[in-house]
Amino acid sequence: MVARLAPLTIKLLRDVWRLRGQALAIALVMAAGVGMVVMSYGMMRSLAATRDAYYARYALADAWVPLRRAPDSLGRDLARLPGVAQLESRVSAAAMLDIPGIAEPVTARLHSLPGAINRLVLRSGRMPQAGRGDEVVASEAFVRAARLSLGDRLPALVHGKRIELRLVGTVLSPEYVYAVAPGQIFPDNRRFGILWMAREPLAAMLDMRGGFNEALVRLAPGTPVEEAIRRIDNASAHYGPSGAYGRDLQVSDRFLSSEIEQLATTVRILPPIFLGVAAFLLNILLARLVDTEREVIGLLKAFGYRGGAILRHYGALALLLSVGGVLAGWGLGTWMGHGMAVMYQEYFTFPFLTFVAGPDIYLLSAGLALLAVLAGAAGAVWRAQRLAPAEAMRPPAPARYSARGLGDRLVRLLPDEPSRMILRGFLRRPLRSAASALGLAMALALYVASASSTDNVERMIALAFERGQRADIAVAFAEPRDAGVVRELASLPGVQRVETYRSVAADLSHGPYHTREGLLGLPRGAALMRMVTLDNAVIEPPQEGAIVSSQIARKLGLAVGDVLSVAVTEGERQRFTLPVVQVIDVPLGASVVVERGALARRLREGDVASGAYLMTDPAQAGALYARLKQTPMVAGVSVAAAAVRGIRETVAQNMGIVTLFNTLFAVLIVAGVTYTGARISLSERARDLASMRVLGFRKGEAAFVLLGEQALLALAALGPGLVLGVAMSRYIAASFSSDLFLIPAAVSAATLARGVLVVALAAAATAWLIRRSADRLDLVRALKTRE
Amino acid sequence: MAEGRVLYRTAGLTKSYGKGASAVHALRGVDLEVHAGEMLVLLGPSGSGKSTLLNILGGLDRASSGEAWFEGLELTALDDDGLTEYRRCSIGFVFQFYNLIASLTARENVQLITDIAEHPMSPEEALALVGLEDRLDHFPAQLSGGEQQRVAIARAIAKRPEVLLCDEPTGALDSKTGIRVLSALDTINREVGTTVFIITHNAVIADMADEVIRFADGAIASHARNGLRRSPTELAW
Numbered sequence A: 001m002v003a004r005l006a007p008l009t010i011k012l013l014r015d016v017w018r019l020r021g022q023a024l025a026i027a028l029v030m031a032a033g034v035g036m037v038v039m040s041y042g043m044m045r046s047l048a049a050t051r052d053a054y055y056a057r058y059a060l061a062d063a064w065v066p067l068r069r070a071p072d073s074l075g076r077d078l079a080r081l082p083g084v085a086q087l088e089s090r091v092s093a094a095a096m097l098d099i100p101g102i103a104e105p106v107t108a109r110l111h112s113l114p115g116a117i118n119r120l121v122l123r124s125g126r127m128p129q130a131g132r133g134d135e136v137v138a139s140e141a142f143v144r145a146a147r148l149s150l151g152d153r154l155p156a157l158v159h160g161k162r163i164e165l166r167l168v169g170t171v172l173s174p175e176y177v178y179a180v181a182p183g184q185i186f187p188d189n190r191r192f193g194i195l196w197m198a199r200e201p202l203a204a205m206l207d208m209r210g211g212f213n214e215a216l217v218r219l220a221p222g223t224p225v226e227e228a229i230r231r232i233d234n235a236s237a238h239y240g241p242s243g244a245y246g247r248d249l250q251v252s253d254r255f256l257s258s259e260i261e262q263l264a265t266t267v268r269i270l271p272p273i274f275l276g277v278a279a280f281l282l283n284i285l286l287a288r289l290v291d292t293e294r295e296v297i298g299l300l301k302a303f304g305y306r307g308g309a310i311l312r313h314y315g316a317l318a319l320l321l322s323v324g325g326v327l328a329g330w331g332l333g334t335w336m337g338h339g340m341a342v343m344y345q346e347y348f349t350f351p352f353l354t355f356v357a358g359p360d361i362y363l364l365s366a367g368l369a370l371l372a373v374l375a376g377a378a379g380a381v382w383r384a385q386r387l388a389p390a391e392a393m394r395p396p397a398p399a400r401y402s403a404r405g406l407g408d409r410l411v412r413l414l415p416d417e418p419s420r421m422i423l424r425g426f427l428r429r430p431l432r433s434a435a436s437a438l439g440l441a442m443a444l445a446l447y448v449a450s451a452s453s454t455d456n457v458e459r460m461i462a463l464a465f466e467r468g469q470r471a472d473i474a475v476a477f478a479e480p481r482d483a484g485v486v487r488e489l490a491s492l493p494g495v496q497r498v499e500t501y502r503s504v505a506a507d508l509s510h511g512p513y514h515t516r517e518g519l520l521g522l523p524r525g526a527a528l529m530r531m532v533t534l535d536n537a538v539i540e541p542p543q544e545g546a547i548v549s550s551q552i553a554r555k556l557g558l559a560v561g562d563v564l565s566v567a568v569t570e571g572e573r574q575r576f577t578l579p580v581v582q583v584i585d586v587p588l589g590a591s592v593v594v595e596r597g598a599l600a601r602r603l604r605e606g607d608v609a610s611g612a613y614l615m616t617d618p619a620q621a622g623a624l625y626a627r628l629k630q631t632p633m634v635a636g637v638s639v640a641a642a643a644v645r646g647i648r649e650t651v652a653q654n655m656g657i658v659t660l661f662n663t664l665f666a667v668l669i670v671a672g673v674t675y676t677g678a679r680i681s682l683s684e685r686a687r688d689l690a691s692m693r694v695l696g697f698r699k700g701e702a703a704f705v706l707l708g709e710q711a712l713l714a715l716a717a718l719g720p721g722l723v724l725g726v727a728m729s730r731y732i733a734a735s736f737s738s739d740l741f742l743i744p745a746a747v748s749a750a751t752l753a754r755g756v757l758v759v760a761l762a763a764a765a766t767a768w769l770i771r772r773s774a775d776r777l778d779l780v781r782a783l784k785t786r787e
Numbered sequence B: 001m002a003e004g005r006v007l008y009r010t011a012g013l014t015k016s017y018g019k020g021a022s023a024v025h026a027l028r029g030v031d032l033e034v035h036a037g038e039m040l041v042l043l044g045p046s047g048s049g050k051s052t053l054l055n056i057l058g059g060l061d062r063a064s065s066g067e068a069w070f071e072g073l074e075l076t077a078l079d080d081d082g083l084t085e086y087r088r089c090s091i092g093f094v095f096q097f098y099n100l101i102a103s104l105t106a107r108e109n110v111q112l113i114t115d116i117a118e119h120p121m122s123p124e125e126a127l128a129l130v131g132l133e134d135r136l137d138h139f140p141a142q143l144s145g146g147e148q149q150r151v152a153i154a155r156a157i158a159k160r161p162e163v164l165l166c167d168e169p170t171g172a173l174d175s176k177t178g179i180r181v182l183s184a185l186d187t188i189n190r191e192v193g194t195t196v197f198i199i200t201h202n203a204v205i206a207d208m209a210d211e212v213i214r215f216a217d218g219a220i221a222s223h224a225r226n227g228l229r230r231s232p233t234e235l236a237w
Helices: A007-018 A020-057 A072-079 A140-145 A199-205 A225-239 A251-292 A294-302 A307-347 A359-386 A389-393 A405-412 A417-428 A430-468 A485-490 A550-556 A596-603 A618-629 A640-694 A699-736 A749-775 A779-784 B050-057 B080-090 B106-114 B123-129 B145-157 B175-192 B203-208
Strands: A063-071 A084-090 A092-097 A106-112 A121-125 A135-139 A153-158 A161-172 A192-197 A211-219 A473-481 A495-510 A513-522 A546-549 A563-568 A575-584 A592-595 A609-616 A634-639 B006-017 B024-035 B039-043 B065-070 B091-095 B163-167 B195-200 B211-216 B219-225
Touching: A007 A020, A007 A307, A020 A251, A020 A307, A020 A359, A020 A640, A063 A072, A063 A225, A072 A084, A072 A211, A072 A225, A092 A211, A092 A634, A106 A153, A106 A199, A106 A634, A135 A140, A140 A161, A140 A192, A161 A192, A192 A199, A211 A225, A251 A294, A251 A307, A251 A359, A251 A430, A251 A640, A251 A699, A294 A307, A294 A389, A307 A359, A307 A640, A405 A417, A417 A430, A417 A640, A417 A699, A417 B106, A430 A640, A430 A699, A430 A749, A473 A485, A473 A618, A485 A495, A485 A609, A495 A550, A495 A596, A513 A550, A513 A596, A546 A550, A550 A575, A592 A596, A609 A618, A618 A634, A634 A640, A640 A699, A640 A749, A640 A779, A699 A749, B006 B050, B024 B050, B024 B195, B024 B219, B039 B050, B039 B175, B039 B203, B050 B065, B050 B163, B050 B195, B050 B211, B080 B091, B091 B145, B106 B123, B106 B145, B123 B145, B123 B175, B145 B163, B145 B175, B163 B175, B175 B195, B175 B203, B195 B203
Parallel strands: A106 A192, A135 A161, A513 A592, A546 A575, B039 B195, B039 B211, B091 B163, B163 B195
Antiparallel strands: A063 A211, A084 A211, A092 A106, A092 A153, A121 A161, A135 A192, A153 A161, A473 A609, A473 A634, A495 A513, A495 A563, A495 A609, A546 A592, A563 A575, B006 B024, B006 B065, B211 B219
């Protein structure tokens, strides 16, 4: 016997085939939503799993204990503290490298080779041999970005001593998954690197034989980190500068963890938009289908089909229309996830990162899609199964228009009938019109929110560099220097202006709260380094008291008028209090600022500087860099232009691809909403359009009614879309901001204009597709069918 | 009635759908002359070719072969845009299902045409001609079937077309309403001088025509002049 499909099944399949255009539009929008769920959740899980596996396999420390100089005996004492499972001391130093091909001095962090904690992953070459004092391995990303090769000689300045190092291998470290120079937020792998060498020669260079200046601690399982740190701090108080901290304050892990949180933000915003739009499209498509198939439904019922069969029929249609979306979404999400994994492996230097979403995530995404289908289809499907046969056999009541009311008075202001047709159609279905416009507005908002990330970073650059730190070069000294250093720096080639600053590490507390931060002393009336708030105001350091960043204020529960307790953790270790005179939002950089002279009085010192800001003649940059690389008092140099370039490159690389995808998604939503809307409108207006054509209207004039409606919807979407976009941009900026930096929300007019253009072009291109169908309308058939 | 100038002339007009053995021949070579100002009724069973002819004469469809001329204009040689311009300037249509725009009032439905025509009547004048001067601001859904059809006629004649093509204009109406609609067409033919074609299944209507053309199997079976043209009000069915 030949298997035969039930007639309703055949109808179902033919319906899907007939509606393939709209089905594709809905499936694509749904696929974007499902894909985002799979990608975001999968990526969150993959990043977290990779992080945990990497940290476990290479034994990342639970706590870091930076010290000034401690004898090896302290290490043994600390290792015996309760909760400490394993302790390893190391010697670390700042270094400045002179790398051929890079004009600016390159800063580096130099560590003694690890033993069991923070182990390295050897990527190429070999580890330094014992007894070879000049051999180093370097972070792979740095070697690549600085275009170094194994065997290269690296002239370096360490602790005021000029030495020559030799690169013998490249490595990855779980401690530097995200390697940023102090005070930076984006990695600049070309100008900041991490090096490891044998402990003996490094200790010798730093006069630290028999001692160490940093301890790494692994805690016993179940030990509260806070408690262990308190014990370690107490035990090492005599040797500190700035006290121990856990992974929560470790810069690399903070960035990695905040990235995982950002993915969580993404998954909260984007999938609901896509799935909501898909539900809406499915809703209007099915509602129209049930309207046009009233007679069929009536006939089926008259023949004895039960309501349940009708329900199943249209329900199955809704599911069939979306199943492609779910499958495509799984594919899209997996593909995007693998792509993201490649990107993340560059951005965060993992030895391995595999995108694995897991069946539960695929099921979750399908479940969310199913919810959208239910939400979208329920109304129409329920209406179909409820139709009484006799009622269904009658044509639907003619569209009711009213000549009364505010809406129609508005309509009558329009000069021509086609425009009146458009506006009456728009007003007759206010909900559908509003939902369509909202869908388009979401697309615009998505573009604006995504594309404005570049604006935000540009704004941050403008605030932090063009308004705030206006120096061309910032120099950090290896040791605090007296006032004479200004003359010394001013005599370097091309230096036009020198302003020094003082910074000390301190333990800040207020009531039960405390944190470790730098205290920055700036002169009043400074030109090269100024504090600039997020809203672009320049703040002068007060005569007395401190200005505190909002992040620190939040952490310490500080408000203006409160008193901040300061325990300096270096030098003479003074303790004093500072009244808080102002709390400000700063994009990045100094957290607690005090007037230079006031700080000196508190520290009971003279005119002492920790570093300097230089304004220089760009023409002499080469000569200046060459001299700085040879200047022993300099521990680090940061070149503003290079830092800005580095930020822009990182942003272009990473946000560029994200913005591209979001632009495509925005286009997809616009195309989906416009295509489905125009298709339905074409089906509803086929007779009107045919009438117009028969009456002598040209193709373009008739199409105006159809496409004018879509244009009106797009126009109505612009205002709300821009407002939503700005709001979403602010929300994302706020949720991406952390205690490391604040992202200013600054959507540029150009971004808004581009958003409008993207939406307009996508809508116009889709409308053009529909117009061809409208042009091919069979006039005679459209007119001779009963309404 | 004296014969006026020749308005339409067709020669060997055919229309077929499909190819080869399965081809359907809707018109099998129609030769016809129609004079300006006439009232013509086309009779014939479904599928006999009358609508196909009307669609070709109205510029809604194309012939497969043969020629159709509208005065000096060769319709069979026009492209899509040419046909649109021809419909726009010269032809009014009335269909069985009215085909009014639901979102426009009676007046606006007529205005739709007067806005694009060169020497139109005012919408009010056109609606008065069909007796609807007091229904100007009603939407189609607020009008009866007969009223809707009269709006459709007003819409068709408002641009003062030379020809009015009506395909089953009373097909959806009861006889009393149908006669009102036919009266409107009769008025327009007599007072404005518009050439009117009426396709119908209803042989009674033939009595109001100057000429009656009967179709069978894609060809003209007979083409005769009525000796006496009766007023629609004298008709009954």
